[in-house]
Amino acid sequence: MSEKATLTSAEIRQQFLDFFAARGHTIVPSASLVPADDPTLLFTNAGMNQFKDVFLNIGARPYKRAVDTQKCMRVAGKHNDLEDVGRDTRHHTLFEMLGNWSFGDYYKKEAIAWAWELLTEVWGLEKNCLWATCFKDEKGELETDEEAAGYWRQQPGIDPTHVLYFGHKDNFWEMGDTGPCGPCSEIHYDRGPAACEKQDAPGHVCGVNGDCGRYFEIWNLVFIQYNRLSATQLDPLSAKHVDTGMGFERIVAVLQDEDSNYKTDLFTPIMRRTQELLGHTLAQVEENIVAYRVIADHARAVTFLIGDGVLPGNVGRSYVLRMILRRAARFGRKIGFDRPFLADVADAVIATMGAHFTELVTRRDYILRAITDEEERFHRTLDLGLARLDSVLASLEDQIVPGAEAFKLYDTFGLPLEITRDVAEERGFFVDEAGFQESLAQQREKARSSEKFEMDDQSLAAFHAALRQLQDKGSLSEKGVDHDPYTTTEAETTLVGLLVDGQPVTQAKPGDKVQVILPVTTFYVESGGQATDTGMIVRLPEQAAVQGGGEPLWEIVISEARRPLPGLIVHVGEVKSGRPRVGEPCWALVDYERRWDIMRNHTATHLLHSRLRAVLGTHVQQAGSLVAPDRLRFDFTHSAMLTQDELDKVVEHVNDLILANYPVNVHYENYKDALGAGAMALFGEKYGEVVRVIRTGWPGEQLVSQELCGGTHVNMTAEIGPFLVISEGSVGAGIRRIEAVTGRGAQGLILERLNKLNNAAAYLLCGPDELDRKVQDMLEQLQAAQKELARVRREVAQRDFETLMGTVQTLSGVPVLAAQVKVADVDAMREMTDWFRARVGSGVVVLGATIDGRPQIVAAVTDDLTGRGLHAGKLAGAVAKVVGGGGGGKPTLAQAGGRDPKRLAEALALVPGLVSAALGA
Numbered sequence: 001m002s003e004k005a006t007l008t009s010a011e012i013r014q015q016f017l018d019f020f021a022a023r024g025h026t027i028v029p030s031a032s033l034v035p036a037d038d039p040t041l042l043f044t045n046a047g048m049n050q051f052k053d054v055f056l057n058i059g060a061r062p063y064k065r066a067v068d069t070q071k072c073m074r075v076a077g078k079h080n081d082l083e084d085v086g087r088d089t090r091h092h093t094l095f096e097m098l099g100n101w102s103f104g105d106y107y108k109k110e111a112i113a114w115a116w117e118l119l120t121e122v123w124g125l126e127k128n129c130l131w132a133t134c135f136k137d138e139k140g141e142l143e144t145d146e147e148a149a150g151y152w153r154q155q156p157g158i159d160p161t162h163v164l165y166f167g168h169k170d171n172f173w174e175m176g177d178t179g180p181c182g183p184c185s186e187i188h189y190d191r192g193p194a195a196c197e198k199q200d201a202p203g204h205v206c207g208v209n210g211d212c213g214r215y216f217e218i219w220n221l222v223f224i225q226y227n228r229l230s231a232t233q234l235d236p237l238s239a240k241h242v243d244t245g246m247g248f249e250r251i252v253a254v255l256q257d258e259d260s261n262y263k264t265d266l267f268t269p270i271m272r273r274t275q276e277l278l279g280h281t282l283a284q285v286e287e288n289i290v291a292y293r294v295i296a297d298h299a300r301a302v303t304f305l306i307g308d309g310v311l312p313g314n315v316g317r318s319y320v321l322r323m324i325l326r327r328a329a330r331f332g333r334k335i336g337f338d339r340p341f342l343a344d345v346a347d348a349v350i351a352t353m354g355a356h357f358t359e360l361v362t363r364r365d366y367i368l369r370a371i372t373d374e375e376e377r378f379h380r381t382l383d384l385g386l387a388r389l390d391s392v393l394a395s396l397e398d399q400i401v402p403g404a405e406a407f408k409l410y411d412t413f414g415l416p417l418e419i420t421r422d423v424a425e426e427r428g429f430f431v432d433e434a435g436f437q438e439s440l441a442q443q444r445e446k447a448r449s450s451e452k453f454e455m456d457d458q459s460l461a462a463f464h465a466a467l468r469q470l471q472d473k474g475s476l477s478e479k480g481v482d483h484d485p486y487t488t489t490e491a492e493t494t495l496v497g498l499l500v501d502g503q504p505v506t507q508a509k510p511g512d513k514v515q516v517i518l519p520v521t522t523f524y525v526e527s528g529g530q531a532t533d534t535g536m537i538v539r540l541p542e543q544a545a546v547q548g549g550g551e552p553l554w555e556i557v558i559s560e561a562r563r564p565l566p567g568l569i570v571h572v573g574e575v576k577s578g579r580p581r582v583g584e585p586c587w588a589l590v591d592y593e594r595r596w597d598i599m600r601n602h603t604a605t606h607l608l609h610s611r612l613r614a615v616l617g618t619h620v621q622q623a624g625s626l627v628a629p630d631r632l633r634f635d636f637t638h639s640a641m642l643t644q645d646e647l648d649k650v651v652e653h654v655n656d657l658i659l660a661n662y663p664v665n666v667h668y669e670n671y672k673d674a675l676g677a678g679a680m681a682l683f684g685e686k687y688g689e690v691v692r693v694i695r696t697g698w699p700g701e702q703l704v705s706q707e708l709c710g711g712t713h714v715n716m717t718a719e720i721g722p723f724l725v726i727s728e729g730s731v732g733a734g735i736r737r738i739e740a741v742t743g744r745g746a747q748g749l750i751l752e753r754l755n756k757l758n759n760a761a762a763y764l765l766c767g768p769d770e771l772d773r774k775v776q777d778m779l780e781q782l783q784a785a786q787k788e789l790a791r792v793r794r795e796v797a798q799r800d801f802e803t804l805m806g807t808v809q810t811l812s813g814v815p816v817l818a819a820q821v822k823v824a825d826v827d828a829m830r831e832m833t834d835w836f837r838a839r840v841g842s843g844v845v846v847l848g849a850t851i852d853g854r855p856q857i858v859a860a861v862t863d864d865l866t867g868r869g870l871h872a873g874k875l876a877g878a879v880a881k882v883v884g885g886g887g888g889g890k891p892t893l894a895q896a897g898g899r900d901p902k903r904l905a906e907a908l909a910l911v912p913g914l915v916s917a918a919l920g921a
Helices: 009-021 047-055 108-122 146-153 248-255 268-278 282-287 289-307 316-334 342-353 358-362 364-395 403-413 417-426 433-448 457-473 542-547 592-616 644-659 671-676 743-763 768-805 826-840 863-868 872-882 901-908 911-919
Strands: 065-073 094-103 130-135 163-166 172-174 179-190 215-228 234-247 490-494 497-500 513-517 535-539 554-565 568-577 585-590 622-627 632-637 664-670 690-696 705-708 723-732 735-742 809-811 814-820 844-851 854-861 886-889 893-897
Touching: 009 065, 009 094, 009 108, 009 248, 047 065, 047 094, 047 179, 047 215, 047 234, 065 289, 094 108, 094 248, 094 289, 108 130, 108 146, 108 179, 108 215, 108 234, 130 146, 146 163, 146 179, 172 215, 179 234, 215 248, 234 248, 268 282, 268 289, 268 342, 282 289, 289 316, 289 342, 289 358, 289 364, 316 342, 316 364, 342 358, 342 364, 358 364, 364 403, 364 417, 364 886, 403 417, 403 433, 417 433, 457 497, 457 554, 457 568, 513 554, 535 568, 585 592, 592 622, 592 632, 592 644, 592 690, 592 705, 592 723, 592 735, 592 743, 644 723, 664 671, 671 690, 723 743, 735 743, 743 768, 768 814, 768 826, 809 911, 814 901, 814 911, 826 844, 826 854, 826 893, 844 872, 844 901, 844 911, 854 863, 854 872, 854 901, 872 886, 872 893, 872 901, 872 911
Parallel strands: 130 163, 814 844
Antiparallel strands: 065 094, 094 234, 130 179, 172 179, 179 215, 215 234, 490 585, 497 513, 513 568, 535 554, 535 585, 554 568, 622 632, 632 735, 664 690, 690 705, 723 735, 809 814, 844 854, 854 893, 886 893
């Protein structure tokens, strides 16, 4: 792991940005790994994701040229590199994509010339080592990109024979199954014959886009000119754009003259940290190089994902994070780690990457704590997995562990197949490995399709088509639907689009499930944790608009509003009455009381955030929220459970702010100015140049709270009403959760609890103010009764034991007791075996009891007899087998269970024979 380098990775990154900044490009920050407002992507997987709306002409930026370095993830869907990570030297889950962009400005000529200039003049790469590829449609449906090929041949010093043509697979770039796309030119670097790992393969010929490592793709210049609506439909875009992507890790390897990305200074500090933690020699590192690479790669991905607000979980992005983290932990255990280590490795990631991605430094403590918590959870889960395996083996009727069970142990408990197989073989079982692989393949197929996790290709195509057609007809503006959920809750408008079963129709009938498009809407679309609005869309008789009243000609009940595409909002609902038609005038009415309930909860969420920081400390950061009409849920970073005193203070302070009736003001400001004024931005959220700031407090006084927020809010805090916390708890990874109610929900809860208090007092024949003392007295009486019951049970057990001692047999000089007892729990059986060993000094005891309807067995052997072939675990297991169970334990003490209590006496009758056999009698 050498670090020989003319340029550091940080210098290379900055030179790229500076080169294009000098050519009129605005340097823009990397977008979050969690795509904003894009239901087609699980993660940001390319630099162009944040500019997709510009390419579709439904969004704009204040610049025509941009340059950036974008953090990307490719672990699912069409772009999935996970299975190659660690096995080769250049694939990664998380990577950086250097990119320069033109939005309807320059095109192929400038993009190609600047790429050549940067590579050959600034970075000094050998011109004869560079190759360029251009698009030629093998299907003959699209024109060959002779324009790009011509510009390449004009570059100074290029070998014209190094300009090649390839088809769709290599030279037509698509972000996904739908969306902006176009022909591309890839730039490849020839690392020389020595880089070919197939030199001895018969018939092998090295070539660009070949199957060896000699030719190395470093940059892709994409010329975006189409919008793919479906597998068969490509529409030309109204403007042509440039989207380039250079794999940062790859170009660093080239410029640092390394044959592996993992040997560059992007990875060597991370791998060195792993080496230091293990105390490995360089030879041991090379011996375990795949594990070292996986740990380094996955530590980067985990660090950036948590830094962008993703937390480990069981679905979607959270599942991917958990899977990557546990995969790294498994590799770590394989090479010697026996404790959590990934936080230490992640700290090296932050030290390496934090100078540019400053959010890693800002959120360092949060990231490291979340990693440690999840890794500790995994270690505990691994132990649970072994216990689960014991249970599986005990329940089997034959000797085969089903593949689906082995996969469940792997997928749910993180138990590797190898461990499952070893444990099973020790006990005389074997694993259906073919079934395991089948289940694994099904999961991988599911993961590959999970990138489109909200809408399928057909639905998106239908919405694209609807948006385009409505814009072409003038029913919608160029920017799409006019959306204003802030100033009013109703709008007089026109029904311009109607879909049933995903297909456009001109009319619907009662009972139809519909999606309605209006040119103007006041419905709030679920975003930032705030729930969507509900309501209705109706057509009123003409006189009703003037005189009021009157039954609607038709009515659609709206259950939610969605934004399937930027610029398009659809209202999802069901036709309640009448036959709505496209083109008819209508009223869109938000459920007013429900909206007010939501607004109360949303403003209360801001106050809660503020007071948590005041009471607990400024380390508290929002880590997720839900603002619904019936409650609010607020997740925040904090490592310990709140004390009752802390929780009481928070609730008291929030209610004080409500009673003070502070104004809640909305401001639109420049993003940097808003942050400079102290407004809080939530990580994981995407913000534009101009942001909406919610400030609570009187002018001229210290503000109660100020946050960047796109939600709806009350005008004065007193409109919130009472604020009550209904629960506080942990959701893992250093994250706490508070659920609370306000307004009508709080009033209902207060009345409900007062009624319960009065009822309980009446039941206990006391006043409400005496209830706590009365309950305390009853608890003390209950505890005293429980202690007396335990004492009596122990006395009964001792009397029973004395009786049992009269049944002790002596086999080859060894006292043996095998008996069925009546006890409340297994602890009592263990205590009886202690009494036996204390009484006889040397002997064997096996006790059985039916507890909660299931047979339980405890066996004990005194230390002196274990050397004579007696083993408590084997005795317990043999007895349990008769009652349809299994178990085991140490040579001196063991426990087992079963399913058939009717055969318990039969099972215990085997003990003398088992002891005699073990003693050789």
